[in-house]
Amino acid sequence: MNHHRRLQLTKDGRLRHFIAIEGLPRAILMSILDTAEGFTSVANQSVKKVPLLRGKTIVNLFFESSTRTRTTFEVAAKRLSADVINFNISTSSASKGESLLDTLRNLEAMQTDMFVVRHDASGAAHFIAQQVAPHVSVINAGDGCHAHPTQAMLDMFTIRRHFGEFAPLNVAIVGDLLHSRVARSQIHALTTLQVNEVRVIGPKTLIPKGIDQMGVHVYHDMRAGLRDVDVVIMLRLQRERMHGAFIPSEHEYFQSYGLTPERLAYAKPHAIVMHPGPINRGVEIDSAVADGAQSVILEQVTNGIAVRMAVMALTMGSYAAQGEA
């Protein structure tokens, strides 16, 4: 969408904020993946740091709980030598009635250079990006049911490391598409990177209407949907976002849509299994698959550090480059 694109890119086409995959050109996504590849070696150093963001202050602004995402953002920022401040809503003045904008202005007055934002309202990161000073970058770490772009990019990174290219791949996203911001970002990333086919598999109640207009094929049956697939992305069943009867029970859901070794056998023999975490064992995925040879779930977590380093370095570098031009 145009309004995302305008907000996210500088006039000379560099990444300034990272709010959503939607609207970003393929070249930007590839530059994130390439830069992340360069950062993978930092983990092998005895001093696991590069001096790129020395003296910069990054605020992790988390209005919604998170373990993996917040931790990997923090590790990524620290490996770039930035100073990191973690700001959780439950312990902040926001619970004393301060507005989001006032909180933001106060943090900005402390010379913050970047905000990493997670919020349960869709559009929160976009709103903040519209308000910040020109030298400040905003990264969306998940907003409501809208987007989670760094998660999608670390998934793309994991896929590229396994297959080397996107064009021949068939990718299936399975489960609770309705509540998943991760799935929305993944679909935009996969279609922008031009994989052969994107499929979504799940019960009618958990597949949003009109999703086929995003360029995906819809399946309600695991056997048909997983046939000849190279990548299986399982989604967490988001019970906390379900207000109403979407599924009869977790047990019945597992009977129809749980990924078991038998069902995984419908996919190609070399297929990889991904999951953004946290996993619900025995609900959407069988432990034998989650811990099995085809699972790359823990690799995803590791890759998340390099990918988040790349997004931080590129967005912070864009203002610098702008000053030069």
Added chain:
Amino acid sequence: MAQQLRARLAARALQDPFMIGIQTGGVWVAQQLYRELQLPAQLGTLNINFYRDDFTRIGVHPMVTPTQLQERVNDRDIILVDDVLYTGRTVRAALNEIFDYGRPASVTLAVLVDRGCRELPIQADVVGVSVALAAGEQIKLNGPQPLTLEITKT
């Protein structure tokens, strides 16, 4: 250049040096030196992109190949190889990165071309060729097959 380097290794009695090329041109030069010298240790490559001192001016350049130092750095005699030695800033960045992998016993700097105009107190130990360039002239190594030096005027 290989002869000079061999003589230097012998004079200083460096037994098992670890050669590291700086991407991209330095790796091409290092590959040739490595073959000539038949070193037992693996050849390392350095991506200094994240150690440059101009990030606040030009940002990052996406570069696919990460640093690969398969050998131990701590207490090791390092031979650092680059194509063109100019301001000295690349070598400064490379030294900083190497020290984040460990504390080497020594670092020997070998460059194909020394074009002068240093901005930092850095000198090479082994130099293939020294050239004096006129103002506005740039020298560049093209490769990897074949390796050719090109002088352009801006």
